[in-house]
Amino acid sequence: MKIDELYAILRRRGVLWPTAEIYGGTQGLYDYGPLGAELKRRIEEAWRAWFVGLSEDYYWIDPAEIVPEAVVRASGHLENFTDPEVTCAKCQKSFRADTVLEAARPDGVDGLSPAQIGELLVSAHARCPNCGSTELSVPRPFNMMFAVSLGVGDGERAYLRPETAQSSYLAFARMWEVGRKALPLGIAVIGRAYRNEIAPRQLLFRMRAFTQAELQIFFDPASFPVPLDSVATLDLPVVRAGPRLAGNETAVLTSVADLVSHGGLPEFYAYHLAHTYRFYREVLGIPADRIRLWEKSNEERAFYNRIQFDVEVRLDSLGGFKEIGAVHYRGDYDLTRHGAGSGKDLSIAKPDGSGRLVPHVLELTFGPDRALWALADVELATDGERTLWRLPSPLAPFTVGVFPLIRKLHTEFARSLASTLVNEGIRVDLDTAGTIGKRYARADEAGTPYCVTVDGTTVDPASPDHGTVTLRERDSKAQRRVRPEELVAVLRVAQHPLRPPPVERPAPAVPAPE
């Protein structure tokens, strides 16, 4: 489906719409309606269960999203978190320089410096997207953070965090005290990050306020044991930087064992990359041929990243592979910088007594907004007659629609059944309006994996099938009569989130004080 067609369905069904829509909307900001809010929550919960569940030493925290200036000075964002901006001398409008250049230079602008962009804008005779003038300024760096002023007067300068990762780095010292005082230690945050995009676009893919789910794993590079055997034979669709830069962008299925033994990846990296891939396949249900793990080269990735694979999903609505998440090996950059910035020693004593160590960081990052869009792009389809959203059942906003066949006769039972199911923790949509066909259609569109119909037999005390309901499965449309106990069991399984087996927690080399 094209982006506009898909967005129209999602807007009509109240999945999402522009913020302050009655005021004409706001660029780069979106509101999630009932279906979207629940779907996004489910995606986030699934991410949390999967990744925080990877180890008994991975924790979820919920920090504030405003940070003082000293934090973003130390992290480098104050200096470096910029996009190149050009202003048109004729109409005074401003634009992202790389976007302007893209229009004049179809072979791409990735990896160019602002200075190179400036030269190319001139040599390519780039024009103002608004008025067509070629009188464009030299590109200037534009900082993408939102600044706020805390307190009265000039106040204290602070920023809406540009990435949730910073909150985990700030929390390391406290979490070290709260936890077992042993590495690896994982700190996950699911929350807002903010970027003042010069030109928000592609809906949920370049927003000004968006959600990140990020797990920062702090570890000792000399010792980060992982049960690699559990994933050694898993084939990952990797696009390595070397062949790619030589012109071959084809993903090559490579086993995790191979990536370690011949591919040069550390075991801890390959292990977490494998579980990241599994999450997209097994939890989000993205088909294998739509996923690739795209390695960034030395030149392409941030200087502090030592290894980076982006997880990309092919989206028809956005014209190709798009990044949904990534795995970054960031070395000791973050704690070193915040140690220096805060004046607090963030190193820890090595367990073997051989001195101190600034923990390294492995970052698993994920965009729930983008994932929601990807699930719509990949799994929502219409064939003219039927619009069907094949959401994985644990992610569906509702697990079951409950329909009284005839409103006057069957609603009381349906309502009581719905209440029973809600009390069992099942996500229920009681729908009493319109023909059963219309209600199935609405449920199909919402991605609801099961519907049950309450009919005359259900409410007839004389019938041997008293209490049974018709259970209809979304994808196959298959129907069968079931008893309430069986119904609860089926629905419980349907909405059960998947988790990989957690890594066993070894006894810490330095036991935590009791």
Place this chain on the structure above:
Amino acid sequence: MKIDELYAILRRRGVLWPTAEIYGGTQGLYDYGPLGAELKRRIEEAWRAWFVGLSEDYYWIDPAEIVPEAVVRASGHLENFTDPEVTCAKCQKSFRADTVLEAARPDGVDGLSPAQIGELLVSAHARCPNCGSTELSVPRPFNMMFAVSLGVGDGERAYLRPETAQSSYLAFARMWEVGRKALPLGIAVIGRAYRNEIAPRQLLFRMRAFTQAELQIFFDPASFPVPLDSVATLDLPVVRAGPRLAGNETAVLTSVADLVSHGGLPEFYAYHLAHTYRFYREVLGIPADRIRLWEKSNEERAFYNRIQFDVEVRLDSLGGFKEIGAVHYRGDYDLTRHGAGSGKDLSIAKPDGSGRLVPHVLELTFGPDRALWALADVELATDGERTLWRLPSPLAPFTVGVFPLIRKLHTEFARSLASTLVNEGIRVDLDTAGTIGKRYARADEAGTPYCVTVDGTTVDPASPDHGTVTLRERDSKAQRRVRPEELVAVLRVAQHPLRPPPVERPAPAVPAPE
């Protein structure tokens, strides 16, 4: 417990700490650690289940927290959302004028205008809290919203929303289309609101970034039927404005029926006030003698509020009754203002065909951060030997602690049991470190309602009690052996959120198009 003592425990256990703690913290901003994040999440989920569960026409949405300037101009926040600020001519520091006055005038400053505060500051010879000078400026209004600039150059001015309510008002038109096109229609938001407090204080009670859970119910004042009978005999501890202003602040237990028949409250208001009270009692578990429903007088409440009761809880750590939530009958103020501000007609056709109506709003507002602190204040106690947090079990971060008695012998079974329980949706804390006594103590402090111990009998295949574990109940410390099936049943019940029976959805007078 005193505020510092309680905060020390919460900080040590990683419930919460100041944002950017390693940089010395940030006034009015806090991070929630693993226990705090989960507890806050549970409080929010309990609120959502209870209040959104009140009716089939109440929905939960998740909107962006940045709104364009036109929104806060229409809502009145741009003009009126101010605190009075004074600056000291000598030391140049700024303060909240009412706080400065409070120190010089112990009989309170509520309801005073900035002009009155200014006069009283002079007549009371108020002094600068920093340097002691009496050279204080005339109080100026200080707008408490955080402004941000969207886009490049001067950009588009926008604000971090000062209350989540605005997001629901903005969504009304879209939700009317998405829903059944019938009133009452409820739109709930749980999310961040931001206030640039001049002087943040009392920890979670006056934060600069905080969470609100608010349900806005849009209704026709001529017809908002509620099943009042279901709560008619419930006694509510009300402090009416009249007697209170005459000097009597005692809460009087008054039945819901009485509040309607003699107390002048509309049925819809009394019904929702009753369920609000029930939430604090039955879900949060606050003792009756610590709650009062405090009516605001005409002069005290915002001019658009027609009826307002604050829900106040008595907190020892903060020296008295503190507001946690409120019920506001806001009339048609909000949709009228946003209709005018946006130029979009937000009125709806009356179902009886007698013209158009701007829906009225009943707002149920709640502070999850404050509620978390209240649960610590009320339920966390230490007797020197034992620190115990009697959290209601559905709210506890962990429902069960799983302890292998001897690490080497019993951890494998304990881990497998923990995994089984997690797969059943139970919140589990596997703790292998230290003596069983130490582990019980840690669990008691975390509010974990149950602990199970895996011992020699559990893992002995020859024992008739093979597979059974010792289940220990937090408050009574009572222990008994249980089989796994019984364990799962007990824990499921323990973490089950309470919900009131939902109000039946009547057929809409104007049926929704199908």
